[in-house]
Amino acid sequence: MDKNNKKTRSIIVVGGGSAGWITAGRIAAKHKSNQASGIQITLIESPEISTIGVGEGTWPTMRNTLKQIGISETDFLRECNATFKQGAKFAKWVTGAENDFYYHPLTLPQGFVHTNLAPYWQSSQTPDQSFSNSVCFQEQLCENGLAPKHITTPEYDSVANYAYHLDANKFSAFLKKHCTEKLGVKYISDDVVSVNVAKNEDIESVVTKLNGTFAADLFVDCTGFSSLLLGKHYQVPFIDKSDVLFIDKALAVQVPYASENTPIASHTLSTGQEAGWIWDIGLTERRGVGYVYSSQHISLDQAEQCLAEYVGPQIVDLNLRSLSIRSGHRAKFWHKNCVAVGLSAGFLEPLEASALMLIELSAEMISEQLPANRQVMDTIAKRFNETFLYRWEKIIEFLKLHYVLSQRTEPFWQDNRNSQSIPDGLQEMLDYWKYHTPADHDFSSNNEVFPAASYQYVLYGMGFKTDTSLFQHLYTDPEKAEHQFTLNQHNIARALKSLPSNRALLDKVNQYGFSAL
């Protein structure tokens, strides 16, 4: 048989965790793996190697991903201790003062499709009203711990746009159950010990410790940092980005709530620290907290002390996990008949919860554009690599933006503003934004990650000034802008009056669930 026309009939996913199961789930759902005529998917997971178990913030895209996999939102929330996330609050990122914070919410600014409020907000007489609060109602929902919808809202629908916080370990177990019981994914608990290679350098099969050899047409590498197939076997180089994003360590802890009535935060809280920042994510039963920092700037002892100050005296009873992380990504993600998804493809600090989102995008692309045979696989591989190299670059630039705009004076923060550490693309846009507010035409690729609104939230949240005086003739509709600002105030008032608290809604979901309609 002509190897080149070999139909894609079977896929092996090596590795479980969020990457393995989201990928297996998306492909199995679309390609009908529970039918004989569909694509056969086998997931091989090591019983020895545990998952990283920390990734807990998602984007709103996760609602669609779960829906595509055929999962009910009620089941997901109950079994993964998941909560609603409506944005990120960045505290102490600009000056480090106690009251220094800004929001990056998940809802577009009021009237964004027809009106750009940024120049009007900047030139208004009361800039003490923050940008996010002037243009979006979601900040107030978060500040008041409110939920993004009602118990009567159908599953996956929203009143305010939202994403999730979830328990990573429970999420993997939950997806595994759904994939194996409902979607026809076969599961092998074993270690992959070697790889058999075909004449054309494709992976022909993988050899497991106890269960023999498994062949497939496509292999998905979800082996985490070890990148067993793409990195170790194919030696695809890792492009180090630690010269741009300095953080290389994480110190993680799970913090219980004081009582079962403690409010659950509606947002991810990121608090700037001496040499990094602390993440704080609220789940139903506990919080996930961690200090990501640069070991070039502080020691482990200093990091522990900083985390202890943040968490409080109860930290002595809690288990701390120390992780080494390397900012960067592989030079390519799809090589021959092997594609890497998740940590095996790369890693960046979780500043904008991009890791799970990249997994979702990868799984979606593989599923939607699965090559019919080996002959066309190289075309899809090339497109996949271009797409995701662009996306990694854009994410790195967006994360770096948070650092470049800070005014904090500690060495870690000053080093972050060193021009050598700033990607050219970002510097170019910053120079441009000195005279223009971020707009959709700045982000014209099909593969953009963050929309113009996100850049506005971060720039103007952190005090960046755009000089609009050169184009004053463009900003001559203050009444229209004023109308939008007023609408936003109405939206805030209405939302504050009608929406339940985050915890109250989650309790009701536990008891009653969401309806499908």
Next chain:
Amino acid sequence: MKNLVALDPQVHRDIRINPHTIEAKWAKLNMVPVVLSEFSKLVVQFPIVFSKNIETGQFVCVALTGFEKGQNLFWENGSSTSIYTPLHITHLPFYVGQDEQSNNNSVICIDTQSSALSEQGEALFDVEGNATPYLKSAQSHLQALVEGTPQTETFISLLLKYKLLTQITLDITFGNGTKNTIKGLYSVDEERMEKLSESQIIELQQSGYLQLIHIQLASLGQIYALINKKNKMDLIE
């Protein structure tokens, strides 16, 4: 605040109930929860639809009596004009309670705080301490409601399981030109009914649900009658 006390022929020998006060309890309800056993009586005058309980998000079955909050179009000049009054009203002021004294058995209770208790009106017990026809009637309404509530929940669960419910939006223009858009109501989906498999139809037929579904669908025509009623009442005003 309700105060439920186990009904006793001695203790409550002299209690009188004003039936008009009971009836007036639905004067301002624009929708009333109903159970399956009422469907064939309701369809004569009321649209039967489904709505979500605002506290729990769970579906309930309701009879529609008006188009705005507080508006019951079957309440005119201080009395009810409908042929049939739903059990949700006619069981009052009686409830089912647990009797601690007799092994937590269910007993009929009366709400001693009810505004329907009065000096004059219907007696509950005759001179020999036997239940009057009025009490017997109220008791049978209570029983029907107590039996019907879980039956209705099961019916709704099955509709959800077979994805037979769909949201309906009423866009109404009244005779006087005013418009009203009513959301948050649901009905059985006729198109989905046509897509059911043979075995599903047989299941619905044998459980008696098929007939109830057809009654609910037929009752939607009562929406026009309700609009007509509103238009007539507006003219009189």
